[in-house]
Amino acid sequence: MQHDIEDHDRGLAHDLTVIRDRMMDRRRALAWFAGAGAGALVTGCGGGSGDTASASTAGTSTSSATTSTGTTSTGTTSSTTTTTTTTTTTSGTYIADPAETAGPYPGDGTNSASGSTNNVLIQSGIVRSDIRPSFLSGSTNVAAGVPVTLTLTLVNVSASGAPLAGYAIYLWHCDRSGNYSLYSAPAESYLRGVQVTDANGQVTFTTIFPGCYDGRWPHIHFEVYASLSTATSGRNALLTSQLALPSATCSTVYNGATGYSTSISNFSRITLTSDNVFGDNTAAQIAQQTPTMTGSVADGYVATAVIGIAR
Incomplete structure (x- = not known):
C-alpha cells in the first residue's frame, strides 16, 4: 500500500531547511510585535520626539531656547518645554531677582x-x-x-x-x-x-x-x-x-x-x-x-x- 511522504521521511537536509524557514518567520513576528509595542507606549504617554528629549534633560538646561513655549518674569523656578530641551528660570545656582517697587523715596x-x-x-x-x-x-x-x-x-x-x-x-x-x-x-x-x-x-x-x-x-x-x-x-x-x-x-x-x-x-x-x-x-x-x-x-x-x- 502506497502512503504519502511525510516531512520526517525527507531526510536531514530537508529538516534543516524547514527549521531555518520557521526561525526566520518567528524573528519577523517578534520584530513586528516589538515595533507595535513601542509605538503604543509613545502614544500612551502623549509623547513625541520633543517630549522624549525633554524628559531626560528637564531642569538641567542653563540657557533659554528660542523655541521656548513660555517664560517666567518673577524669578521663580518653572520649566518650559522646547523641541530639544527644557529650560528654566535658573541657570546653575543663579536666579533672576524679582522686580520690586522703588517706593516713595527713590530720588x-x-x-x-x-x-x-x-x-x-x-x-x-x-x-x-x-x-x-x-x-x-x-x-x-x-x-x-x-x-x-x-x-x-x-x-x-x-x-x-x-x-x-x-x-x-x-x-x-x-x-x-x-x-x-x-x-x-x-x-x-x-x-x-x-x-x-x-x-x-x-x-x-x-x-x-x-x-x-x-x-x-x-x-x-x-x-x-x-x-x-x-x-x-x-x-x-x-x-x-x-x-x-x-x-x-x-x-x-x-x-x-x-x-x-x-x-x-x-x-x-x-x-x-x-x-x-x-x-x-x-x-x-x-x-x-x-x-x-x-x-x-x-x-x-x-x-x-x-x-x-x-x-
Whole structure:
C-alpha cells in the first residue's frame, strides 16, 4: 500500500531547511510585535520626539531656547518645554531677582516731594563708593550708624551666571532713624550712590546698617542700568528691586547699637511674610535677596549679595 511522504521521511537536509524557514518567520513576528509595542507606549504617554528629549534633560538646561513655549518674569523656578530641551528660570545656582517697587523715596527723577522732583542720578558726585556723607545743598553731614561694606555681584542668569561688567547700580536706603535723605530728611543727600560693575560684575558700597521703620522689613533699594550713561533717569532701569536684611543681624544691631532705639519696637511688629514687598516672594527669591553678613556691632559688618538679571 502506497502512503504519502511525510516531512520526517525527507531526510536531514530537508529538516534543516524547514527549521531555518520557521526561525526566520518567528524573528519577523517578534520584530513586528516589538515595533507595535513601542509605538503604543509613545502614544500612551502623549509623547513625541520633543517630549522624549525633554524628559531626560528637564531642569538641567542653563540657557533659554528660542523655541521656548513660555517664560517666567518673577524669578521663580518653572520649566518650559522646547523641541530639544527644557529650560528654566535658573541657570546653575543663579536666579533672576524679582522686580520690586522703588517706593516713595527713590530720588531718581520719577516722583516729586514737597512740590519738587529730585534726581540725584544727574548730580555731580553721585558716582561714589562711600555713600555715608551728604554731597548736595552744602551739607557734608555723615550718616551715623553701624558701618556696612556691601559688595554686590551682578550676573547674567541666561549665561550660567556670567559676570556683567560695565553696568551701573544705584543704591539707596533709610538712615538709622528710618528717614530718607531728600524726603523725610530733606536737607541731606546721604545714603545714595552709584557704582559701575568691574570685570567681575562687582560693586562695593560703604554705608551703614539701615533702621527699621514702621510697617516695613529692614531693606536696601537698588536699580540696575545697562551703563553709567543710561543711569540719568529712573525710567531706564533694567531692574528695580530690594535687598532684605538678615533677621538675626537686625536683632543684634537694633538691640546692641546706639541710635536704633525706634527700630526695636518696629522690627518686633513685622515679619517677612507680612511685609508688603517681600511677603509674596518664594523662598528661593528671599534667599537671593538676603545678603550674607559677617561682623559685629563694634567692628561693623561685611555683606555680600548676588543680583541676577537675564540678558
